[in-house]
């Protein structure tokens with residue numbers, strides 16, 4: 001893990017880049033540092049691998065004060081990914097990736113084998129790309145090589161400074177998702193600098209919102225969006241933070257209402273009884289295995305005739321178009337409601353019906369998310385543009 005203890009950095013010209021900074025990145029955690037230009041994010045990061053020395057305070061990596069660690073050894077033990085990638089132009093992709101294993105004493109053959117594995121891991125076929133030179137790659141591919149190279153020594157700690165900044169938004173999103181998948185497997189301790197709130201929210205287990213030279217809030221994404229610590233953070237995350245919060249809050253079983261349920265092969269009379277007993281205008285129709293089949297409106301049942309109408313539920317069931325899986329972001333739920341002009345949507349676990357989400361349930365889920373400690377939405381699904389873009 002990485003730990004900052006009352007760290008201050010003042011540059012010789014008197015600029016205070018960070019002041020009295022104390023925080024910790026737990027083992028296997030990814031913390032994103034986000035904030036406006038010049039607020040001290042890069043300075044913070046570079047003090048971890050001693051590219052910059054603090055004026056006062058201590059930085060510890062896995063319990064060791066970095067000031068007492070040989071900088072060269074330190075840097076080889078920490079992966080470092082930067083926006084400009086910094087690949088050596090006259091070396092092939094494979095050799096670039098093999099640099100650190102070589103420096104760590106691997107033979108040429110071992111190092112190249114390891115490099116090939118890593119290129120594969122980041123989605124570049126070594127047989128195709130290994131022999132190319134950096135200028136024969138696209139921006140996104142170069143960025144992937146940067147990640148592969150940073151992982152080459154299998155460092156427990158990764159520092160990433162705007163690692164996906166140099167590519168267009170579509171490629172960036174793809175790289176972010178690939179990196180998330182990789183991180184789910186590798187569980188590195190990661191400090192990642194970005195000025196992009198969406199990237200911070202999507203990638204971070206926690207995000208640190210920087211003001212000038214200090215952290216204004218360090219918390220789970222949903223908490224930062226849901227309960228900004230102060231005016232500065234509220235302004236930084238934006239007036240539409242409520243909408244943004246829809247993106248990071250999942251639908252949970254506790255948010256759901258349980259409407260009357262009837263079976264596909266029930267006689268219509270049973271549906272009449274179920275609807276009347278609960279005073280409901282519709283019921284959910286399941287098959288014998290609890291799989292969602294559709295819904296049946298009370299009107300259809302009534303229209304079937306007085307008394308005990310003939311026929312079965314099956315004859316009057318309508319297709320359920322508005323549904324979504326449990327755990328999906330509320331944003332998707334809201335968008336689905338709008339798209340189908342539905343006052344409720346079914347929520348499924350696999351193909352098992354769990355309940356329905358209504359606008360009231362959605363609102364309550366949003367309130368629940370304030371103070372939530374964890375981001376449970378699948379990160380790939382996080383996008384902070386407003387609902388219209390869902």
Ligand SMILES: Nc1ncnc2c1ncn2[C@@H]1O[C@H](COP(=O)(O)OP(=O)(O)OP(=O)(O)O)[C@@H](O)[C@H]1O
Nearest residue numbers: 011013015017036037038039040041042043044195
């Ligand atoms: N070598 C230096 N000498 C003097 N001031 C510096 C030096 N390096 C950085 N600074 C100043 O320290 C402050 C923090 O810079 P830093 O690069 O850490 O910010 P940042 O948040 O990473 O910004 P950006 O998002 O633009 O990269 C800025 O005011 C910057 O001008």
